[in-house]
Amino acid sequence: MQLKRVLTLRTVVATSAGLTLASSSFVAAVQVANYLLGDTAWIAILAGGALCFLAAACFSELNGLLPTAAGIRLYFSRAFNEQVSLIISILYMLVVIIGVVGAESYVISAVLNEAFPAVPSYAWIVFMLALVTLMNLRGIKIAGVFQDIITYGLLTSMVLFGLIALVRVNFQLDAPLAPGGLTGVISAVAVGVFLFVGFEWVTPLAEEVTQIRQISRGMMIAIGLLSVAYAVFTVAMTAAVPKEALAGSAAPQVLFARTVMGGAGAAWMTLISLAATITTFNAGMISVSRFMYASAREHVLPAVFSRVSMRFFTPWVAIVTLFFIGLAVAAVILLTGRYIVLVELAAAMESLVYALAGLAVISLRRRMPEQPRPYLIRGGYTVPVLTVLVFAVLAAAVLVASGWVLVNLAAAFLACLIYVNTAVPYLKKKHSARRTGARRRPGRPAGEAGGD
Template identity: 25%
Template sequence: MAEKVRRIKLKKVLGLAFGISIIVGSTIGAGILRTPGAIAALLPDKFLILSCWLLTGLYILLCASSYAELTTMMPKAGGAFNYIKRAFGNYAGFTTGWFDFILNIGAPSFFCIVLGEYTALFFPALKGYDKAVGIAYLTVFTLLNLPGIRSGSNAQKITSVLKVVLLLILVIGCFIAKPQHQVLSAPQVLVLNGALIIAFFKAMQLILTTYDGWMAVSFFAEEDESPGKNIPRSYFIGALTIIGLYLLINAAVLYVMPVSTIAQSPLAASAAAAIAFGSWGSMLINVMSVFIIISILNAYMMIPPRILFGLSRAGFFVKQAAQTNEGGTPYISLLVCYALTIIFIMFNTYEQLFALAAVMLTVVTAFSFASLLQLRRKKPELHRPYKAWGYPYVTILALSVTLVLFIGFSISDTRSFIIVAALFLLSYPLYRLVTRKVTE
């Protein structure tokens, strides 16, 4: 029976609808409801705030073009480390693959805790049992995804659509409502200095975290029934949907509230909903938050196991984690992620992982863009169903922006940079140890 399980492959049953829903579902989280307040505290002008969101969105579009070529060229489970491994060798693939896993594995624990908090709002008797309720959510979604890819993909499509609809209701309500301030006020004169530049990078770091997930379709490329056609469309439709929603949400919040008020609101979207919908605003935000987090939790129950599956198949983790069941789920990898997430929930260790995510993401994406340049030069014969628009200029620009972001994030968040640097120094001895153990 064990031998039969090892021969089972990931199932090619996914299409364009799933590709768009996994990008939207894994990207749009509770952060967009909370982040506007933190951004307003850093940037004092609404046009500067919207420009920061737009510039980060345009950067994501540049990234998507290059990623679309890489993903369609090598439609393999696990995402970026496959391209990096092919371009720069096993050690680079090992390091970036584990970085990618680390920046993704902390997310489900955070979402489960937040779901526990929101559940207590609806059922006050559960107050104080946030972690237990979070583990219950984790268990439910693990069981949902365990039988096969179809159940998880259907849940993703449904919850992603509901999420978008609820967010559009919030946007429409805000624009219909009477604003608390004069909309056409005189623009504030800003002085460009070092403090404002650092604040802009900090804002971009926060915003980039809310965009994290735009490359989610790459983790499922091996399960797409027509990756050459579906994946580029998924990248661009998904990215444009997210950019449009983020700009609309921020514009709506800025329409009903002045920047100074937003800066003092930890839950700016909730405050905006209270203005737009009165006593129903709080209930709307709570319901919206639950659906948003359920959608993103389901996505992140699917992503880390596929990274671990890919790492295992490449010899960078124990070979048993590369097994799949009859439904096409890498079930051992899923159970490993389930166990890790419970540990993170119990000990709150996800908080530092969340802080590391933006810095690690720039490392992984920088190597990904470099791998595209390297593979075009080194492997021109590889089949490329889609070629990056504006190559090599757009790819070089995306790589350059990513490096600038890495430098900016390292200056504004030195703790995360030091941890990433330490992990990088440890990665080579770990690589030698893991690859030796796996091959024994």
């Protein structure tokens, strides 16, 4: 049974923006501002968004060429080889699941502990994961509508709150083009890029959109909306509250809201943070479950993950599995508090994948020159080459700056390598044996039937 084509451009934009727009984004936005002088954070944020447009263009061409829920697994398989694609795609999936759920669980717990100290942090995580799991089990249309409402409401609230704060502090843009030294600008842009990572996880929805070009348009629109929302909100935060105070808070957005509007503002911002986490969980559940479904369909993961609900047309085994994985990851991170390593790990992995996407565009143009491309990047190889260079440098910067990230990524890579070289051949051999048996069974003499 296949997935159902019901998603429109509106939901594609909401899903692309929703996985990116998380509670942990507010912490990253403060980091961007701290690298720069004055109120120039918007420069780094818009520059980061512009760089992500490069990667989005590469993913758009790849998705148009190979529209599939398997996403990068198929892109890299055709561009490089099967083993590289399997290792990178499985590693990518693991890092996204662990990084997103872990970081979000920790940050939203800090926000909710302040608002509701009597309620255990883990109870909130269980509630949110259960909510998005139930919606996803009921169908992509229900999960999509929920994603639309929350994501667009969240973006509107961020811009509106930022504008209110700017008016209340009588904000005036002072020295807008004087961000400081080159080192600070480069660091700020690097963190600014990471505000947008995850937008490409909408590509696994290629088999559920009504028109394939909606994927590329959705990614571009999402990055544009996020750029505006992040820029306005970050400038407003640093205009209303000293950067040192924001940097010292685990929930800087709540501190900002309380400073501007008192208790009512803090309550509003708590709701915004809660919505941001739910949209991230929901978008991640939508996208990663489809990726697992496609991987199982191609015998990279156990076949059970390819099961689709006959009633709701959803990959229900993958969805339920992600729920329990999310619970386990959240529990570990809440106990250890090691969420920063996860954020940096996800950032490094995303950058590596973006660089490989640029290489894949170059490779597939040479290997499949006659294949129709609904979306073709203009300017020849300029954009894919820039994408490779920019994101390779950013990935290297993260890995060099943090030894723990390098160690964890190496360990995860080794685990994926072992899986690809042992489990995947077994799964493919098992599937091949089943197909051979199915072909032989109808034509066998009746007397041999009892031998099975």
